[in-house]
Amino acid sequence: MIDYSKYPTTQAIPEASSMIETFRAIGYSLEAAIADIIDNSVSAGAKNIWVNFEWKGSETWLSIKDDGRGMDNEELIQAMRPGSRNPLEDRNIKDLGRFGLGLKTASFSQARKLSLISKKENSQIAYWTWDLDFVKQTGCWDLIKYIPDERFKTEIEKLKSGTIVIWKNIDRLVKNFQSDDAKALGKFLMVLEQVKKHLAMVFHRFIESGKIQIYFQDRQVEAWNPFLARELATQGFPEESLHNGKVTVKGYVLPHKSKITEEEYRNAEGPRGWGEQQGFYIYRNERLLVAGDWLGLFRKEEHYKLARILVDLPNSLDVEWQIDIKKSVARPPLLLREQLKAYAGQVRNQAVEVYRHRGKNIKQFPGQKFIPLWINNKRGDKWYYKINREHPLVAKFKEDAKNEPEKTIELLIRFIEETIPSKSIYIKEAEDPDGQGKPFEGTNQEIIKSSMELLYNSLIISGKTPEISKAIISNIEPFNQFTHFLEFIN
Numbered sequence: 001m002i003d004y005s006k007y008p009t010t011q012a013i014p015e016a017s018s019m020i021e022t023f024r025a026i027g028y029s030l031e032a033a034i035a036d037i038i039d040n041s042v043s044a045g046a047k048n049i050w051v052n053f054e055w056k057g058s059e060t061w062l063s064i065k066d067d068g069r070g071m072d073n074e075e076l077i078q079a080m081r082p083g084s085r086n087p088l089e090d091r092n093i094k095d096l097g098r099f100g101l102g103l104k105t106a107s108f109s110q111a112r113k114l115s116l117i118s119k120k121e122n123s124q125i126a127y128w129t130w131d132l133d134f135v136k137q138t139g140c141w142d143l144i145k146y147i148p149d150e151r152f153k154t155e156i157e158k159l160k161s162g163t164i165v166i167w168k169n170i171d172r173l174v175k176n177f178q179s180d181d182a183k184a185l186g187k188f189l190m191v192l193e194q195v196k197k198h199l200a201m202v203f204h205r206f207i208e209s210g211k212i213q214i215y216f217q218d219r220q221v222e223a224w225n226p227f228l229a230r231e232l233a234t235q236g237f238p239e240e241s242l243h244n245g246k247v248t249v250k251g252y253v254l255p256h257k258s259k260i261t262e263e264e265y266r267n268a269e270g271p272r273g274w275g276e277q278q279g280f281y282i283y284r285n286e287r288l289l290v291a292g293d294w295l296g297l298f299r300k301e302e303h304y305k306l307a308r309i310l311v312d313l314p315n316s317l318d319v320e321w322q323i324d325i326k327k328s329v330a331r332p333p334l335l336l337r338e339q340l341k342a343y344a345g346q347v348r349n350q351a352v353e354v355y356r357h358r359g360k361n362i363k364q365f366p367g368q369k370f371i372p373l374w375i376n377n378k379r380g381d382k383w384y385y386k387i388n389r390e391h392p393l394v395a396k397f398k399e400d401a402k403n404e405p406e407k408t409i410e411l412l413i414r415f416i417e418e419t420i421p422s423k424s425i426y427i428k429e430a431e432d433p434d435g436q437g438k439p440f441e442g443t444n445q446e447i448i449k450s451s452m453e454l455l456y457n458s459l460i461i462s463g464k465t466p467e468i469s470k471a472i473i474s475n476i477e478p479f480n481q482f483t484h485f486l487e488f489i490n
Contacts, residue, residue, distance in 0.1 A: 017136040020108060023082070028109035030173060030191060031198035032326050036106035037064045037165050038203065039287065039327070040079075042212060044068030044163065050215045051199070055188065057179035061148070062111075062167045070161035071118040073126040079103060080116060080128055080143060103165070105325060108132065111167035115148055118163040119156045127153075133169075192216075197271040200224040205286040226281055226291065226308055227252040228268055233259035235354070237347055242339050247313055249340065251347035254306045256354050274305045278351075280344070282330040284313045284323065290330050297341045298348070307351035309344055356424060374421045382437030385421055439478040448478070449485045456489050 028036070034051060041049045046068035053062040071079060082104050107114040108130075117127035128143040135142070147153065152164050173191065177184040196216045204223035206212045214221040228234045233255035240249050257265050270277040272292065278300055282290040292308065294300060313321060313330075322331040332340055375388045387394065393415060401408040429436060440448055452473055459469035474483045 016139055016141045017132070019082075020132055020135055023105045023108045026105050026109060026325060028106055028326055030110060031195045032328050033106035033110050034062075034064065034195055035199060035202050036102040036327065038066075038199065038214070040103055041066035041068050041163070042203075042206065042287070044070070046162070046212060048213050048215065050218065051195075052217055053192065055179065055185055057177045057181065057184070058174050059168075059179070060170055060174045060177070060188070062170060063152070063164055065155065065162065065164040067159050067162040070120040070123070070159075070163055071126060072120045072123050075120075076116055076118050076126045076128060077143065080114075080130065102325065102327075104130070107165065107167060110170055110172050112169035112171055113148070113167070115146070115152075115166040115168070116163065117147055117152050117156050117166070119159065119161055121161040125153060125156055194271060196221060197224065201226065201271060201291055202288045204288070205283070224267075224270065226268075226270060226277060227310065228254050228260075228264075231255055231260060231264070235350060237343075237350075240343060242336055243317070246317060247311065247336065249309060249311050249343055251307070251309045251343065253347060253351045253354055254308060256306070275300060275302060278305045278307050280309050280311050280340070282311045282313065282321075284318070284327070284330075285315055286312075287327070289323065289327050294344070295330075295332055295337075295340070297337065297344060303352050303355045304348050305351075306354055307344070307347045309347055311340075372421075373415065373419045374424075376424070379437050379442040381435070382441060383435050384437040385425065387416065439481060445482065448482050449488070452479055452482070452485050453489055455479075 038049055038051075041064065044066065046066035048067050050065040051062070052065070053060060080103070104114070112132040113129065115127065115129040117125060119125045127145070127147045129146045129148070131144055131146075134144060148166060148168050152166060156162060156164055174184075174188060177188070199214055199216070200207070200221050201224045203212065203214060204225050207214065207221065207223035208225065227236075229236065229252065231254075235253040237251035237253075241247070242249065254268060260268070268274075270291070277292040279292045279294040279298075280290065281288060281292065298304070320333045322329065371388070371391055373388055373391050373393065374385045377384055377386050394412075397408050397412045455473055455476075456469050459472060460466065464472070470486045470489070473479050474486065479485075
């Protein structure tokens, strides 16, 4: 290292208000910010966590209370110091933090006034407040010995130990709202409902195992498990270990809608809906970081919406997985990407089958095989679907057409309409959009030309002029794609 002792130095202390306003711009959503505060409660050994608020328009406040170990005065000041922990430090394997910024950045992202009141067992109550307007006024990194309401002292005294985080001046959510504005209240409650769903998802493994209980406005939050592991129709894949056993993955293919009740189906779609919830679920120390993302390995598509894959990480891999401050982004290292892609490929293939066949198991009887009415075919390098000429129904229609042609043709058309393989077509189109063949592409088109001539002659006989006849044909499918043949019709 260079010896700098012979060089002059000067301090370059960040300007307080500018730095804190920068913290505000990190990009937390309200639900991510509250989840980050709860991480601290979990790391502090809390068993119960209460998220409460009081609607007062622009004066609305929100608090997160826990019964964890609590802090004495010096510990509380350290906790409120930005960058209170070095992110390069080794953390306890159960620690959900990393940067020493979560409490501050999460709170500042939503509110201009952050207060903490805490009590350690057999210790005095400690409390301090960050007021961003005061920091702007003074230009100093000064905490204030202030608590916004005496009721919080009463609440903390009821606990053996614990901490309450209080947000006031929540300008990102309720600025300029009036307390008697019903629409504003409705919007606020809708946002808070999303917060509750987010917490039920992010901490579901802690809630299910009984490690913590979360209360929202004093009502217990039920865990939302994205994998429907208790449903009989859910298909679980074998768990695999990666990265020298540090990372584990387990895939699930959720049941088709026809296999579960309507209520279970609606609940299973999660906070963002079926299409958006597909993909990898990245957990760090059992805390959900990423909920439904293919991590750049695949695209999200309708026919893969039943595929969800659990990935477990320890906090020792934070750097390699590029875990961000908000704990909402994770990027797998290059050496794992192909392994994750191969494992996910198996899960996705099974998800497509369940989606395509609506969850049905086609029973195979000895000596018999399934006979589809439509079959997937190739013409050159293009794919298309055609009617199976060997299907027993087709043979029956040929026989019946001799005696009752009109009735038989109508029945055949009805079967074709009712059995169009729309799901399979959609899947093929999504997987290979340039590979779908156009009508009569790559085949002898004489049948098109002769059919156009027959129709043209019929129109002429009915009294139409040549120009009108050709105009009619050019607007009939599939002749509209072969209008060049009209030049040769006389």
